Amino acid sequence: MKDTYIRERSAIQANNPILIEGLPGLGLVGKIAIRYLVKRLKAQKFAYLYSPHFPYFVLVNKKGKVRLLRGAFYYVKGSEGQNDVILFTGDSQSQTIVGQYDIAEKLLTFAKKHNVQAIVTIGGYRMETQGKPKVVVAGTSQAVIDCALKAGAMVSSAGSPIVGTAGLILGLAPFRKINALCLLGETRGYLPDPLSARSVIEVIKSMFDLDVDLSGIDEEVGKAEKMVVRLQKIEQNRATQSEETRKEEDKKTTYIS
Amino acid sequence: MKDTYIRERSAIQANNPILIEGLPGLGLVGKIAIRYLVKRLKAQKFAYLYSPHFPYFVLVNKKGKVRLLRGAFYYVKGSEGQNDVILFTGDSQSQTIVGQYDIAEKLLTFAKKHNVQAIVTIGGYRMETQGKPKVVVAGTSQAVIDCALKAGAMVSSAGSPIVGTAGLILGLAPFRKINALCLLGETRGYLPDPLSARSVIEVIKSMFDLDVDLSGIDEEVGKAEKMVVRLQKIEQNRATQSEETRKEEDKKTTYIS
């Protein structure tokens, strides 16, 4: 695997779909939003994205089953008058600069192949706010920005850059003549933030007239808090292990050589 | 986008042009100088340079419009007896070593294609000086150095290296048989330094007999100071966001996987 590539496990016949992307990032806003949409829309997984620019470890589930880091695409047929939807999320962002551009390009090629009409990318936007998180929009044209504004998003006066895949997709989309916009949910960013994801989904729901029940995401808030405790324990182990492995490798190279 | 590439939006018929380059660097001397020249010479944007070696984020303007990091080329027809001029500046330097060489090469190929007669690169030169900033010259031949000396530049006895695109263009230009020189404006380098850019433009003006009114750059000094305040706020946000995104990615990878 010298390059990022996408493997389609089952063929889909998408009808002018929209693609909604959310990889891990600030407050995990994008990933939480996509996962919630997958669940509520009962979207079907149909393709994976693999990349040698992801971190060099694999994940193990509780039963000991291993899998590579990856991105996953899900498909849901729209009801009468709605767009079909392709959802994309994954385990990680690219770890290299060149890989970031590569992954964004591969996603756009994939979108073009499936005749995607518009792309929505989701991220977090760091803000120390109280109350309901706002949603900031950025886009490839005034028209798509206006659509999001009507749906409740706002424009940020500060003009912050957008880091990672969510940003690069927008930067590269005009070369493929695809409209794209990014919705950034306000978040403090320290912890997984389902509340911020909720705000983003509300905008998407309104923009594309999606039939998504949002009550379930409140449970997620509760779950998130429990997972944080478990998470911290796991991650501490992993970080320690990874760090020590690196130290060992560095130090022990000549040992028993 | 696996490689740096240049996209020409409109065709130009340049007549033995000179190319003046100034990317962000110490004191932003090069970028400020090019921007000022673009404005005063009413130069027309005609091409962009994109690269997967630029940082992996996109810029958002106040209206929410997104664009990729890039370099931009501007063209201005010389009046009778003057050279045509191509100006180049951009958002960032390459973030990788190999990308630095790649971008310099692509600029030279572009220069060759447009029959560029000489290249001037602009940068900053760190010096704790008072008064009017001096301009240090370095070049690919004694002849081009002499031209700059006559126009008020000086040679640095210290023989400092020149870092980044401004330097590599000079290093690589002889292989393409293009004359090139670098003008480095003295600057403390902590803040955008229009005064240093002014000194550099004076040398260029004199060398190429350009019709540039320099009074406007004094306003820039005032503006620069105001922008610094705004800048610090924006950048603080971005840096924090970028840093936290990275932390999140690092920590949360196994969460909800």
Place this chain on the structure above:
Amino acid sequence: MKDTYIRERSAIQANNPILIEGLPGLGLVGKIAIRYLVKRLKAQKFAYLYSPHFPYFVLVNKKGKVRLLRGAFYYVKGSEGQNDVILFTGDSQSQTIVGQYDIAEKLLTFAKKHNVQAIVTIGGYRMETQGKPKVVVAGTSQAVIDCALKAGAMVSSAGSPIVGTAGLILGLAPFRKINALCLLGETRGYLPDPLSARSVIEVIKSMFDLDVDLSGIDEEVGKAEKMVVRLQKIEQNRATQSEETRKEEDKKTTYIS
């Protein structure tokens, strides 16, 4: 050498072999285990793996003989009713992310070529335990995990990621339709840990009905302790030298230029 490649020094006719891999990592568990198996099974070295993603130094033995960092493959014919075995260990892990994926891929291509039936990778698993180190299993299918469980391994409830070649082989193996499992010996990880390697070998011995006498590994514990002292001295020298070389390069570049 632009890519990782494997050079076979002598041809083998392996009969449905299993491949057991153990590169340096936490507690050197994998490397110690493979070396012990090579010795006890009298396995014959038959191929090397080289990579430009290994660290950029060479090893020198006591007589002054130099060699490149590398991985080595060993072959042993199974007795009646047992599998043939190919063993793999080496000096180092890849130093780049892309190299990590590249090396894992090359190992799988090699395994496919030799008709390998199953791959076992070995690593360390950080745990502050007393007594006999346990062995944690992860695998590409429930069937292979079950085999290891029957042989005394356990599943980790925490679901830790597996870093490096031992992990990526498992992540990539399904694409080649090869069964693979990883055995992680518990270790504190600070020092070479033959006790943990012993636990891993016990599981492998039982799984594949290998005829391996384990008494010898107890000597290794003693040896390891002595080597640690020597090691620390060598490594301190190397680290200092490497660090200072880098400093010199950085500082002295313009000197006598």
Place this chain on the structure above:
Amino acid sequence: MKDTYIRERSAIQANNPILIEGLPGLGLVGKIAIRYLVKRLKAQKFAYLYSPHFPYFVLVNKKGKVRLLRGAFYYVKGSEGQNDVILFTGDSQSQTIVGQYDIAEKLLTFAKKHNVQAIVTIGGYRMETQGKPKVVVAGTSQAVIDCALKAGAMVSSAGSPIVGTAGLILGLAPFRKINALCLLGETRGYLPDPLSARSVIEVIKSMFDLDVDLSGIDEEVGKAEKMVVRLQKIEQNRATQSEETRKEEDKKTTYIS
């Protein structure tokens, strides 16, 4: 320039030459030795090596003349009964791992093309010794090691690794069937060390029966001390500039975008 490449400025007809290499490293032992040999043997420069893996800056001399970082090859015809000699030194080591392997490979391809019979690489070996620096040898075969031992070198019992081009050439030479050895002069490594270089040249002189007057190198010791003062000043400037450039780039990216 996507790859390291060698440009020959004039054709040579070398008769079974030996190649002696010394890039910047610990105590600058290799570089000082090669430069001294070039001078004393009146060797003629005939080729350059360029690489996008060198640092991304250019050097400027006192007159303002710029040049790319590079390696340089020098040729000297041997007198009756002596080998022809090709000498190689340069401004820098590769800054990337992959580049280190690439440069070593390119040097070996070049050696093969010119029918080089043996390669000697030179480096420094960190040791807090008093008195005349010793020379440690490492090599691709016992025969070449023995030659160096007869000429006054010794074998290091510690078996230290050899970092960088001097080491990788030895690691890769056997694949090209070229004999190679490395001579490491003892040095504290903090400062350019002509005394250590002298010890290395003595061994080379004896091994290849070269007619080199060594008295001149004592002057170098004096010069080195003076240069160190100048050097520290230049380098401090460069390091500060480079560091600040990087900071500026990082911080100012969105400014005037």
